[in-house]
Amino acid sequence: MSTTDGLRLRLTLARKDFELNVDLALPSTGITVLFGPSGSGKTTLLRCVAGLERPAKGLVRLGSELWQDDTRGVYVPIWQRDLGFVFQEASLFEHLKVQDNLVYGLKRSKKPGAQQALARAIELLGIGHLLHRDSAHLSGGEKQRVAIARALATQPRLLLLDEPLAALDFARRHDILPWLERMRDELSMPMLYITHSTDEVARLADHLVVLDKGCVKVSGVAQDLLARVEGPAIVGEDAGVVLRGTVVQRDAVWHLAQIEFPGGFLWVRDAGMAIGKPVRLRVLARDISITVHETRDTSIQNHIQGQIEAIADDAHPSQALVRIRCGESILLGRVTKRAIDALNVGIGDAIWAQVKSVAVIE
Amino acid sequence: MNFPLNRDAWEAIVLTLQLAASATAVLLVLATPLAWWLSQTRSGWRVPIGALVTLPLVLPPSVLGFYLLVAMGPHGPLGQVTQALGWGVLSFTFTGLLIGSVIFSLPFAVQPMQNAFESMGARPMEVAFSLRASPADAFFSVALPLARPGLVTAAILTFAHTVGEFGVVLMIGGNIPGKTRVVSTQIYGHVEAMEYAQAHWLAGGMVAFSFAVLLALSMVRKRARQVLL
Numbered sequence: 196m197s198t199t200d201g202l203r204l205r206l207t208l209a210r211k212d213f214e215l216n217v218d219l220a221l222p223s224t225g226i227t228v229l230f231g232p233s234g235s236g237k238t239t240l241l242r243c244v245a246g247l248e249r250p251a252k253g254l255v256r257l258g259s260e261l262w263q264d265d266t267r268g269v270y271v272p273i274w275q276r277d278l279g280f281v282f283q284e285a286s287l288f289e290h291l292k293v294q295d296n297l298v299y300g301l302k303r304s305k306k307p308g309a310q311q312a313l314a315r316a317i318e319l320l321g322i323g324h325l326l327h328r329d330s331a332h333l334s335g336g337e338k339q340r341v342a343i344a345r346a347l348a349t350q351p352r353l354l355l356l357d358e359p360l361a362a363l364d365f366a367r368r369h370d371i372l373p374w375l376e377r378m379r380d381e382l383s384m385p386m387l388y389i390t391h392s393t394d395e396v397a398r399l400a401d402h403l404v405v406l407d408k409g410c411v412k413v414s415g416v417a418q419d420l421l422a423r424v425e426g427p428a429i430v431g432e433d434a435g436v437v438l439r440g441t442v443v444q445r446d447a448v449w450h451l452a453q454i455e456f457p458g459g460f461l462w463v464r465d466a467g468m469a470i471g472k473p474v475r476l477r478v479l480a481r482d483i484s485i486t487v488h489e490t491r492d493t494s495i496q497n498h499i500q501g502q503i504e505a506i507a508d509d510a511h512p513s514q515a516l517v518r519i520r521c522g523e524s525i526l527l528g529r530v531t532k533r534a535i536d537a538l539n540v541g542i543g544d545a546i547w548a549q550v551k552s553v554a555v556i557e
Numbered sequence: 558m559n560f561p562l563n564r565d566a567w568e569a570i571v572l573t574l575q576l577a578a579s580a581t582a583v584l585l586v587l588a589t590p591l592a593w594w595l596s597q598t599r600s601g602w603r604v605p606i607g608a609l610v611t612l613p614l615v616l617p618p619s620v621l622g623f624y625l626l627v628a629m630g631p632h633g634p635l636g637q638v639t640q641a642l643g644w645g646v647l648s649f650t651f652t653g654l655l656i657g658s659v660i661f662s663l664p665f666a667v668q669p670m671q672n673a674f675e676s677m678g679a680r681p682m683e684v685a686f687s688l689r690a691s692p693a694d695a696f697f698s699v700a701l702p703l704a705r706p707g708l709v710t711a712a713i714l715t716f717a718h719t720v721g722e723f724g725v726v727l728m729i730g731g732n733i734p735g736k737t738r739v740v741s742t743q744i745y746g747h748v749e750a751m752e753y754a755q756a757h758w759l760a761g762g763m764v765a766f767s768f769a770v771l772l773a774l775s776m777v778r779k780r781a782r783q784v785l786l
Contacts, residue, residue, distance in 0.1 A: 300688030
């Protein structure tokens with residue numbers, strides 16, 4: 196990422212209970228997930244980028260477009276910033292039909308190709324059948340899809356999403372996630388996405404920023420950050436890595452599919468995926484155990500050869516996080532320190548990682 | 558039996574409706590920005606201005622009428638201005654009555670609108686801004702339509718309240734037939750003259766009218782599913 200590309204942020208904002216103090220350079224494509232506990236300043240950061248909140252001192256620049264620079268006295272009001280904002284609650288204009296909600300921003304942004312953009316947003320979010328409905332009478336999931344399409348229809352240069360799925364129940368969330376994944380894969384528009392769900396991080400993040408108490412704890416490529424053992428981006432039960440692979444084989448007898456990833460093969464439950472389809476896999480640290488020799492007499496089907504790259508303390512003093520290099524990929528395993536001692540393994544040793552469970556997230 | 562409403566009565570009714578309609582129109586224009594400002598501002602003036610707007614609600618109409626009479630009189634500050642402008646003195650005129658009614662009914666117009674704007678929250682405006690609407694554009698395309706139940710309530714209440722006012726009219730209007738005599742003062746006149754039959758017709762009409770207004774209001778509220786005022 197060059198310095199003129201992408202989103203450049205330098206924000207200082209003092210609040211009663213916390214202080215936001217960030218200095219970030221974010222990529223110009225893909226989804227950047229802002230992750231952190233509530234009260235860490237995620238929403239405030241996003242509102243500063245949008246111009247809904249004005250930081251005391253700040254720089255907000257998207258590519259060559261300067262939205263705020265207090266050293267030069269520049270502050271562009273939100274309605275002149277080329278962005279889309281999706282709020283936690285769908286916030287449709289309830290006095291307008293779905294169709295009129297969709298064209299509200301599009302009419303005002305006055306860009307060429309508006310009709311195509313609208314048609315594409317409608318198709319991308321699968322809301323064609325809702326256009327003539329009253330916006331007050333949609334389900335929560337439908338409302339949020341309309342709200343996302345409404346933002347997309349203005350063809351913004353940046354899409355900001357503030358926990359767009361948080362107000363929805365589990366089933367609705369899983370209805371919308373595939374649409375978001377489609378947006379990430381088919382649009383070149385950069386997105387800044389807030390969540391505190393590790394599942395959404397694993398499924399959506401290309402780039403990951405972890406915030407804590409108003410400061411950036413870590414910022415980088417999501418896949419790399421998730422594979423760190425020292426100060427992992429996600430701690431606790433949800434620690435784990437995301438692998439990218441391709442479906443290479445399907446076993447009709449056992450209903451399994453084999454995924455090749457840079458570093459080996461994994462058998463997963465066959466969810467009817469076509470051979471050649473690229474997939475993302477999520478492997479949690481708690482689902483990996485270590486053996487010194489390859490063991491065949493075990494119920495665990497996935498054994499991957501690798502090398503221990505690092506060992507670090509986990510949250511509980513009895514446990515350690517082990518970083519295992521398998522070819523070009525990294526696995527993270529959680530084992531007890533006693534087991535490491537008993538196996539007598541250390542950094543650089545060749546071991547086998549037994550993978551108990553793999554989630555296909557795409 | 559004679560026709561119950563004579564020419565004087567009809568004149569009073571027409572004048573009352575004219576006054577109420579004019580006061581409502583003027584108040585919708587004046588109170589909307591005032592209510593919006595009160596609902597949005599974080600200024601220290603919010604509380605004192607809010608109290609000032611509510612004042613006519615608790616003041617005896619005669620007190621309000623008295624001060625207006627003095628202010629609009631030939632030696633009052635308002636009277637001097639109107640005379641300097643060549644409009645003459647406004648007390649005992651329809652315009653004077655209208656000014657009095659507007660001030661008297663101000664809280665009835667401002668409060669439902671302010672409540673409607675406040676219950677809307679900041680979110681709809683923020684969404685509109687994020688969709689490229691300027692503040693003025695967002696106000697007319699989002700805030701006003703969303704606050705419509707509040708606006709309707711304000712209009713109905715203002716109209717009804719103006720129809721029902723008595724003290725202010727008597728103080729600054731002087732009860733001049735055909736000019737400043739409205740239904741409420743007409744009834745008073747009938748009672749003073751022991752014309753109870755005439756008073757009955759007008760008073761009964763007022764009861765029916767007020768009932769109809771409250772009925773209409775509750776229908777508006779039911780549709781809006783909001784508690785306003």
